[in-house]
Amino acid sequence: MTVITGSMFSGKTEELIRRVRRALYARRRVQVFKHALDTRSERAVIRSHNGVLHEARAVASSDELLSAVEPQTDLVAIEEVQFFDGRLVEVLDGLADGGYDVIAAGLDMDFRGRPFGPVPALLARADEVVKLRAICARCGREASRSQRLIDGRPAPASAPTILVGAQESYEARCRHCHEVPGEPQVP
Numbered sequence: 001m002t003v004i005t006g007s008m009f010s011g012k013t014e015e016l017i018r019r020v021r022r023a024l025y026a027r028r029r030v031q032v033f034k035h036a037l038d039t040r041s042e043r044a045v046i047r048s049h050n051g052v053l054h055e056a057r058a059v060a061s062s063d064e065l066l067s068a069v070e071p072q073t074d075l076v077a078i079e080e081v082q083f084f085d086g087r088l089v090e091v092l093d094g095l096a097d098g099g100y101d102v103i104a105a106g107l108d109m110d111f112r113g114r115p116f117g118p119v120p121a122l123l124a125r126a127d128e129v130v131k132l133r134a135i136c137a138r139c140g141r142e143a144s145r146s147q148r149l150i151d152g153r154p155a156p157a158s159a160p161t162i163l164v165g166a167q168e169s170y171e172a173r174c175r176h177c178h179e180v181p182g183e184p185q186v187p
């Protein structure tokens, strides 16, 4: 099991698609999944920031993912794993034990810099971890954090996940430029 992680804009999807393409080139059978979240249709695509596309199937839970995996598949690739429930760890570990190659990609931290959903536990169970970094939008150094901006200002730790009527955006930042008003600082 391989986990590809890092901040937003670090190239996780690109790396996932690169590995999927290599597997397909080697004539291996691949299934690509992503979390359904707000996707209504079962058919979906994964898209890297540089515009590379690959077809994916949207699933709403780790159990739905498990039941959609076909026995003849060689490689199971999953995008946006941070949105899945906690059972994902068990499901992916089970697939890997059952002989499937598993590649999971997702954010390791949320916009507050806190561990995101099932990803920390996945990282612990992974055979291979690929942690990618972006470039800090402020200072140009290596960036590991995702900065959330609401109406151009750093989003406070208490900001709701979904905001109505506000202009929201994200950029990559290094730990020194990452700002989360209201988040307690460790001295």
Ligand code: ZN
Residues within 6 Å of the ligand: 136, 137, 138, 139, 140, 141, 173, 174, 175, 176, 177, 178
């Ligand atoms: Zn910086």
